[in-house]
Structures are given as C-alpha cells and as structure tokens.
Amino acid sequence: MMxxxxxxxxxxxxxxxxxxxxxLAVSGLSLSVEQGEFVAVVGPSGCGKSSLMRLATGLHxxxxxxxxVAGVPVTGPVSVAGMAFxxxxxxxxxxxxxxxxxxxxVVQPHRARLRRNRAEYRAQAEALLATVGLAGQGGKYPWxxxxxxxxxxxxxxxxxxxxxxxMLDEPFGALDAFTREELWCVMRDLHAQKRFxxxxxxxxxxxxxxxxxxxxxxSARPGRVITVRDVxxxxxxxxxxxxxxxxxxxxxxxxGHIAEARA
Ligand SMILES: Nc1ncnc2c1ncn2[C@@H]1O[C@H](COP(=O)(O)OP(=O)(O)OP(=O)(O)O)[C@@H](O)[C@H]1O
Numbered sequence: 001m002m003x004x005x006x007x008x009x010x011x012x013x014x015x016x017x018x019x020x021x022x023x024l025a026v027s028g029l030s031l032s033v034e035q036g037e038f039v040a041v042v043g044p045s046g047c048g049k050s051s052l053m054r055l056a057t058g059l060h061x062x063x064x065x066x067x068x069v070a071g072v073p074v075t076g077p078v079s080v081a082g083m084a085f086x087x088x089x090x091x092x093x094x095x096x097x098x099x100x101x102x103x104x105x106v107v108q109p110h111r112a113r114l115r116r117n118r119a120e121y122r123a124q125a126e127a128l129l130a131t132v133g134l135a136g137q138g139g140k141y142p143w144x145x146x147x148x149x150x151x152x153x154x155x156x157x158x159x160x161x162x163x164x165x166x167m168l169d170e171p172f173g174a175l176d177a178f179t180r181e182e183l184w185c186v187m188r189d190l191h192a193q194k195r196f197x198x199x200x201x202x203x204x205x206x207x208x209x210x211x212x213x214x215x216x217x218x219s220a221r222p223g224r225v226i227t228v229r230d231v232x233x234x235x236x237x238x239x240x241x242x243x244x245x246x247x248x249x250x251x252x253x254x255x256g257h258i259a260e261a262r263a
Contacts, residue, residue: 002071003032004197005056005165010065011222012051025051027222029065035164038191038198040208042254043218044262049201052223053167056199057081069165079107082163082196086170088154090142097138100125100156107161128156131193132186148179152186159190168200172207181239184210192236205251205258206242217257227257 010029015022026048033039041049054060055067058074058081067074069081082103090099104110104121114121129138132152142150151171158166168187172180184207191198191211202208208215209231217227231250233241241247 002068004035004037004070005031005033005199006066006068007031007052007055008066010055010062010067012048012055012060013063024222026055026224028224029055029218031216031225031228033197033199035197036195038200038211038213040200040202040212040215041218042202042205042208042215042258043223044220044258045203047218047221047261048223049218050169052218053083053169053199053201056165057083057167078165080164081167082158082161082165083167083169084151084154084158084171086173088142088150088157090150090154092141092143094141095138096134096140096142096145096153097122097125097129099142100129100138100153100160102157103161110161125156125160128160129153131190132156148175148183151175151179151183155183155186155190159194159196162194162196164196166196166198168198168202170202171200173203180204180207185239187211188236205254206247208254209247209250210237210239210242215254217254217261219261226261229254 008030011027012025013022014025041052043049055062056069058076058078069078101121104114126138129135132155134149134152137145137149145153172183188211200211212231215229215231216225218224219226229250233246
C-alpha cells in the first residue's frame with residue numbers, strides 16, 4: 001500500500017549554480033508515512049533532517065529518486081502541508097489572530113472564502129487559539145506574548161487551513177523544559193482531534209518517544225534512514241509515561257543508534 005508521504009531512494013545535492021560538486025545532503029533516503037500517523041525523525045546534527053522536510057513539502061526537489069504526497073508526485077510547494085519551526089516567525093505589525101489567519105490569505109480555496117466570510121474564519125481562529133490555551137489572546141501583538149505563547153500561536157497558524165500533513169521542525173526546541181512538555185500535550189491533543197499526518201524533526205529523543213507512533217533514525221550526512229523504531233505504548237499518552245522503564249529503554253536505544261551513526 002502506498003503511504004501518504006512516500007520518499008523513494010532520494011538523493012539531494014545542494015549545488016551552487018554551475019558548480020560540479022556541492023553538498024550531498026541526503027542519499028538513498030527512503031521512508032513511507034501512513035495517513036494519520038505521527039512520526040518523528042532523529043539523527044546526528046547536519047544529517048539532512050531539514051532537507052527531508054523541504055523535500056516532503058516541495059521546497060526542494062530530489063536530485064535523484066521520487067517524492068509523493070497524497071498519491072501525487074511533488075512538483076511544487078505542497079498546499080496540503082502546514083509547517084511550524086523552532087522560531088515562530090510572526091509579523092510584528094499584525095495582531096496574533098491575524099498572524100494565525102495568514103495561511104488562509106495564501107492557500108486556495110480559503111483565500112476567496114476568507115474575503116467573503118472573514119468573521120467566520122476569525123471565529124475559527126479564536127476557537128483554535130482557545131484549544132491551545134490562548135483564549136482571548138488573539139487581540140495582542142505577538143511581541144506582547146511569551147515565547148511559549150508565540151509557539152502555541154504558531155501551531156495554530158500551521159493548522160488553521162486544516163492541513164492533511166503537518167511538518168514540525170524542532171518546534172519546541174527554544175522553550176524551557178516545562179513549557180516544552182506542556183506543548184507536547186497540546187500537540188498530542190491536536191493530533192487526536194484532527195487526525196492529520198505529522199512529521200516531527202527533533203533533537204529531543206524524549207519528545208520523539210512521547211509523541212510518535214514510529215521513529216526514523218537517520219545516518220550522518222549524507223542522511224538516510226538506518227533504523228525505524230515502533231513506539232508501542234498506547235495513545236493518548238500521559239506525561240507519566242516518560243517515567244516508565246519502557247519509555248527510558250526506547251530513549252536509550254535511540255541514543256545508541258545515534259551514537260553509532262555519529263561514529
Ligand atoms: N540551501 C543549502 N545550500 C547548501 N547546502 C545546504 C543547504 N541547506 C543545507 N545544506 C547542507 O546540507 C546538509 C544537511 O543540512 P540539513 O539542514 O538538512 O541538516 P539537519 O539535519 O537539519 O541539521 P541540524 O541537525 O543541524 O538542524 C548540511 O551539511 C548543510 O550544510
């Protein structure tokens with residue numbers, strides 16, 4: 001069966017115009033993600049994790065190999081994807097609510113509808129803000145919010161157009177440990193509610209094990225998948241699972257794989 005995201009034997013070489021050599025970021029990279037699945041990607045620094053995200057969203061194209069999303073070969077930016085990054089880039093001159101609405105101004109068919117039904121879409125954005133604990137905060141500017149609150153708002157922005165695929169590139173990396181764990185739970189609940197397909201890139205192995213159904217471990221650059229680990233604990237998971245021996249065992253196992261990959 002074909003996965004929702006299919007990456008088949010892909011290589012990606014970054015080359016300056018006219019240059020022969022360039023950097024081979026990934027090579028022999030294959031992975032398949034089922035619809036509705038939550039997967040995490042971990043690996044040594046610089047192994048090509050962000051490159052994988054750009055390949056799956058059509059921001060870069062493979063030098064060799066194939067990428068498809070929802071059964072369609074990727075030939076341009078993938079409009080069914082929503083994205084959140086480590087540093088939420090919010091437009092400082094727009095209210096938080098209007099930052100959340102931003103993707104709707106870009107992605108069809110919302111763009112046309114937004115013009116007609118602005119009030120309805122604003123209500124939707126308010127509701128989404130409330131589900132991440134930001135009820136009534138939409139009227140503030142992003143710079144009036146804490147880092148954790150901005151990251152919550154940026155998750156709303158990634159989800160406002162109901163994307164079938166959500167790409168999370170270290171979205172909790174810049175937060176303190178408590179806020180980070182709070183946002184793991186927010187993410188868990190959003191996924192349970194909306195059932196999108198999620199790909200999370202992270203350096204935090206506990207985060208990967210808490211959130212994911214499956215974890216892909218990548219080799220050092222040029223990156224490819226060297227291990228796939230199922231996370232068998234039932235979902236939804238409570239934070240208390242992070243203190244169980246089963247959880248620690250998987251974290252240790254992953255750490256071992258990454259140490260090997262670095263060596
Ligand atoms: N636009 C680009 N042009 C040239 N080289 C690039 C470009 N983007 C990434 N690279 C190189 O490709 C390799 C993989 O980069 P990538 O950002 O995908 O890795 P990563 O695993 O996300 O890194 P990190 O773990 O440090 O965040 C690196 O050696 C990087 O220097």
